[in-house]
Amino acid sequence: MSPNAEINKLLESGYEAGFVTDIESDTLPPGLNEEVIRTISKRKNEPEWLLEWRLAAYRRWLEMDYPEWAHLDYPEVDFNKVSYFSAPKSMKDRPKSLDEVDPELLRTYEKLGIPLHEQEMLAGVQNPVAVDAVFDSVSVGTTFRKQLEEAGVIFCSISEAVHSHPELVKKYLGSVVPQGDNFYAALNSAVFSDGSFVYIPKGVRCPMELSTYFRINEQNTGQFERTLIIADEGSHVSYLEGCTAPMRDENQLHAAVVELVALPGANIKYSTVQNWYPGDEEGRGGIYNFVTKRGVCFDNAKISWTQVETGSAITWKYPSVILRGDNSIGEFYSVALTRHKQQADTGTKMIHLGKNTKSTIVSKGISASKSSNVYRGLVRIGPGAENARNFTQCDSMLIGDTCAAHTFPYIESRNPTAVIEHEATTSKVSEDQLFLCQSRGLDPEKAVSMIVNGFCKEVFQELPMEFAVEARALLEISLEGAVG
Amino acid sequence: MLDIQNLHATVEEKDILKGLTLKVNPGEVHAIMGPNGSGKSTLTNVIAGREGYEVKEGQLNFEGQDLTELSPEERARAGIFLAFQYPVEIPGVSNMEFLRASLEEVRAAQGKEPYDAVTLLRKTREACQQVDLDQAFLKRGVNEGFSGGEKKRNEIMQMLLLEPKLALLDETDSGLDIDALQVVAKGVNSLRSPDRAIVLVTHYQRLLDFIVPDFVHVLSNGRIVKTGGKELALELEEKGYGWITGEEA
Ligand SMILES: Nc1ncnc2c1ncn2[C@@H]1O[C@H](COP(=O)(O)OP(=O)(O)OP(=O)(O)O)[C@@H](O)[C@H]1O
Ligand SMILES: [Mg+2]
Numbered sequence: 001m002s003p004n005a006e007i008n009k010l011l012e013s014g015y016e017a018g019f020v021t022d023i024e025s026d027t028l029p030p031g032l033n034e035e036v037i038r039t040i041s042k043r044k045n046e047p048e049w050l051l052e053w054r055l056a057a058y059r060r061w062l063e064m065d066y067p068e069w070a071h072l073d074y075p076e077v078d079f080n081k082v083s084y085f086s087a088p089k090s091m092k093d094r095p096k097s098l099d100e101v102d103p104e105l106l107r108t109y110e111k112l113g114i115p116l117h118e119q120e121m122l123a124g125v126q127n128p129v130a131v132d133a134v135f136d137s138v139s140v141g142t143t144f145r146k147q148l149e150e151a152g153v154i155f156c157s158i159s160e161a162v163h164s165h166p167e168l169v170k171k172y173l174g175s176v177v178p179q180g181d182n183f184y185a186a187l188n189s190a191v192f193s194d195g196s197f198v199y200i201p202k203g204v205r206c207p208m209e210l211s212t213y214f215r216i217n218e219q220n221t222g223q224f225e226r227t228l229i230i231a232d233e234g235s236h237v238s239y240l241e242g243c244t245a246p247m248r249d250e251n252q253l254h255a256a257v258v259e260l261v262a263l264p265g266a267n268i269k270y271s272t273v274q275n276w277y278p279g280d281e282e283g284r285g286g287i288y289n290f291v292t293k294r295g296v297c298f299d300n301a302k303i304s305w306t307q308v309e310t311g312s313a314i315t316w317k318y319p320s321v322i323l324r325g326d327n328s329i330g331e332f333y334s335v336a337l338t339r340h341k342q343q344a345d346t347g348t349k350m351i352h353l354g355k356n357t358k359s360t361i362v363s364k365g366i367s368a369s370k371s372s373n374v375y376r377g378l379v380r381i382g383p384g385a386e387n388a389r390n391f392t393q394c395d396s397m398l399i400g401d402t403c404a405a406h407t408f409p410y411i412e413s414r415n416p417t418a419v420i421e422h423e424a425t426t427s428k429v430s431e432d433q434l435f436l437c438q439s440r441g442l443d444p445e446k447a448v449s450m451i452v453n454g455f456c457k458e459v460f461q462e463l464p465m466e467f468a469v470e471a472r473a474l475l476e477i478s479l480e481g482a483v484g
Numbered sequence: 485m486l487d488i489q490n491l492h493a494t495v496e497e498k499d500i501l502k503g504l505t506l507k508v509n510p511g512e513v514h515a516i517m518g519p520n521g522s523g524k525s526t527l528t529n530v531i532a533g534r535e536g537y538e539v540k541e542g543q544l545n546f547e548g549q550d551l552t553e554l555s556p557e558e559r560a561r562a563g564i565f566l567a568f569q570y571p572v573e574i575p576g577v578s579n580m581e582f583l584r585a586s587l588e589e590v591r592a593a594q595g596k597e598p599y600d601a602v603t604l605l606r607k608t609r610e611a612c613q614q615v616d617l618d619q620a621f622l623k624r625g626v627n628e629g630f631s632g633g634e635k636k637r638n639e640i641m642q643m644l645l646l647e648p649k650l651a652l653l654d655e656t657d658s659g660l661d662i663d664a665l666q667v668v669a670k671g672v673n674s675l676r677s678p679d680r681a682i683v684l685v686t687h688y689q690r691l692l693d694f695i696v697p698d699f700v701h702v703l704s705n706g707r708i709v710k711t712g713g714k715e716l717a718l719e720l721e722e723k724g725y726g727w728i729t730g731e732e733a
Binding site for chain 2: 430431432433435436437438439440441442443444446450451453454455456457458
């Protein structure tokens, strides 16, 4: 059953009103200092080692410079105006009803066929009961949990894992993305609110696709989400992040960290559909998304990142794989669509350290109207990576002539046996293609969306079936009005 | 059905059609011949409604309706089909997917039910067979990596499925080997019926051996300068255009 259908069923079945937290008291005043971090840690009842870990990250962060990138343009964020424990969001700042929500957003919901209740939830309307009905529901969460438990899979929030599986969290947290890795990773390490924790035991094939959508208390992960996935030897897992409906969020700044650990022979597939609010036509109110995603592969392990990015005002994101073990494999399949004044700077890093390591990168960038779409990729072959191979294919498609696409492939090879192939193309939706479609009865919008979908095919076929269908619908909607 | 009177049309501000008159009735097959650059493709593009091709003067009617008021997709839905001289590729969009979307739109506009999956598959397979294309082509991207002749046959396959009232075939015969020519001709002939019309643009008499036209027109410098029966094509083959257009052959 699709997540939407599942939730519809739930909503129809009614809910028991009852539990509403005292939201105001859960929000810390804006500003960041050691006291704030101590408070966060205390509220979450964390062990001493984790507090120390957060504080160490904070101290590193203080010494770091605010990052600037050549191809992103945005006003500097005032970190003292951000509230670091603001989830659940203050109710009174939320729209009172859907009437107060950007009509454009509502139109999108309608096109995606999202029921009213769920629209309210996604748009953050003051409607805590509906939210609870979805996420605190015993039925959805627990049925899945039972099945997972039987397989020995741990899937819970990271705050929970800190208490229930401290040895795993302690061992792996920060092992792939160290606290001082970059400005936003350091900030996340200091103040992370919550996120997913997954552990797949040795030799286990996870019996279902794990989706953030079903995780209890999803809405509380806030702007500094932290995810840790550990696949033990020979295990398999497919993880889905996000959903196709645009999420509205009062927090403009999002800086998540995702760490994947693929132990020998393990296989992790991580798929994302990111569709956060991109702002209005001028980009006002859109989300800034600065994410650090990285995985490490031990011997014979494989990590595959697949992402479809259509949201956010600004996206800065490079899911990476460290191919540490021999014969390990890294893959990156990406579709990034920008329109209006959206800016996306995405790509990947493939770090080959082990022998016979292989990586594949397929990136599809689509830019429309006044947007800017940058691919930035690094393929690094270490001196010990005998017979490493990389294949990179990087295609850009332009719609109209006021948008921009840039490609920056960096290659650093320190081993002469490496084979690195790179292909790049830039194309336009041509008038000839449009006319062919029109003369077969398709209107220009449908034609463009079909042409773009065709362009993205290699990536979509990497997505789990249902996600792929949603991703296509999402592209279609995002492209509306892009022609003309 | 198609009624063109004193048509003047420009392409990017350049006068190409200069007072063209042509009437096509249901059931008829018209062949349009003429020297390179005389405006044959322009005429088909103007009828199909390609952007940048502007009607400046005269009349362009299809079943009593002024075509200039319709977008290209509306013309297609009204039953006009253009088989391109140079079919373009749409990478990643499978032929099947393309056909399904196209059929859905065109049939809906004509008040017909969409084909269900089974019927669609059967119809498309039959159409493939008719133009001698392997079914594997249904899965490939639209014209993606097709040879010249395969592209032309693919156009005819689309036409067979869409069952247009008016089919415009722009040099569908060029680039076809002799066997393929017969296959295509057979496909086109199978579509001939009292309520359909076909306009063939061609340089070669040999196509007209297989698809016998009711009328042959010579287009020169943006105008139809001579009209005759099928024997006119034979005469042209022998003598060239010079004797009609007033230029040396
Ligand atoms: N986009 C364009 N811009 C400028 N001139 C154009 C354009 N398209 C067509 N023309 C000109 O219009 C004239 C008629 O072209 P058209 O393609 O209709 O000729 P044709 O009769 O189909 O020739 P052929 O037999 O070679 O296919 C030519 O001189 C051509 O160069
Ligand atoms: Mg021509």
